[in-house]
Amino acid sequence: MPVLPQKEFLYLQIVLMFFWCLISIKAWNPSTNPLADRQYRTYRNGIIDPRARWTRFFIFVDPEFNNTERMIIRGVASELQEILPCVKFWMWPKGRSPSDFRESYIHVTKSKNGCASEVGRMLNGSQKLELDPKCTDSNTILHEMIHALGLHHEQAQPDRDKYVKILWQNIKKGKENNFRKYDPKEVSSFGVPYNPKSIMQYSSKAFSANGEPTMVTTDGKIITKPTELQWTDIEKLKRMYNC
Ligand SMILES: *[C@@H]1O[C@H](CO)[C@@H](O)[C@H](O)[C@H]1NC(C)=O
Numbered sequence: 311m312p313v314l315p316q317k318e319f320l321y322l323q324i325v326l327m328f329f330w331c332l333i334s335i336k337a338w339n340p341s342t343n344p345l346a347d348r349q350y351r352t353y354r355n356g357i358i359d360p361r362a363r364w365t366r367f368f369i370f371v372d373p374e375f376n377n378t379e380r381m382i383i384r385g386v387a388s389e390l391q392e393i394l395p396c397v398k399f400w401m402w403p404k405g406r407s408p409s410d411f412r413e414s415y416i417h418v419t420k421s422k423n424g425c426a427s428e429v430g431r432m433l434n435g436s437q438k439l440e441l442d443p444k445c446t447d448s449n450t451i452l453h454e455m456i457h458a459l460g461l462h463h464e465q466a467q468p469d470r471d472k473y474v475k476i477l478w479q480n481i482k483k484g485k486e487n488n489f490r491k492y493d494p495k496e497v498s499s500f501g502v503p504y505n506p507k508s509i510m511q512y513s514s515k516a517f518s519a520n521g522e523p524t525m526v527t528t529d530g531k532i533i534t535k536p537t538e539l540q541w542t543d544i545e546k547l548k549r550m551y552n553c
Pocket residue numbers: 376377378379443446
């Protein structure tokens with residue numbers, strides 16, 4: 311008879327372990343999981359905090375990327391290197407990997423759905439930058455790398471309501487977190503004006519539940535997908551890194 315409750319206890323443990331794993335796996339992705347954002351904020355205050363910045367930006371491109379994709383990623387890194395000469399950008403050569411690497415580095419990996427990155431430098435060791443097959447173009451990679459360098463989305467700025475209008479009723483259920491405004495204590499625009507053409511700005515159809523716009527400019531204009539890095543993005547990066 312005492313065998314039965316013990317067995318049940320074991321099952322319960324297995325079930326709990328399963329959920330724990332599930333939560334741990336999900337927790338690091340800030341753009342899909344609000345929990346991760348909260349954990350992040352307890353470490354630091356976001357991009358205003360200098361600990362979230364990089365002095366050396368190390369990139370490890372997973373071997374599952376082919377040469378063409380590697381070349382695009384390298385091109386993006388060179389572009390950022392020109393903008394931020396005081397940060398050293400470095401990529402592991404093909405075939406080499408960062409075993410026992412002590413400092414923070416970006417691990418570029420493939421994902422099945424969505425592109426995501428942490429915002430800013432996290433703790434030492436690897437932090438993921440995920441790219442699905444739809445986002446291996448240089449603009450999207452640039453967008454994700456700028457997240458890793460410490461910029462949130464343009465519409466996350468505390469003063470964004472002066473420039474864009476969020477249409478909450480059209481946003482997919484559960485995706486509202488992506489339209490969150492940040493506290494002025496956490497993020498700063500470093501005195502650079504809001505730019506709806508920013509590479510960090512969502513287009514009007516992002517996370518739409520019904521094909522209707524989820525965000526428009528305050529004068530009602532549709533926001534299209536950003537086509538190139540804007541001077542405001544460049545200026546903000548330079549001011550954030552003081553270089
Ligand atoms: C590399 O992968 C991309 C998909 O991201 C594909 O379109 C391209 O054809 C591949 N290139 C080579 C040389 O295999």
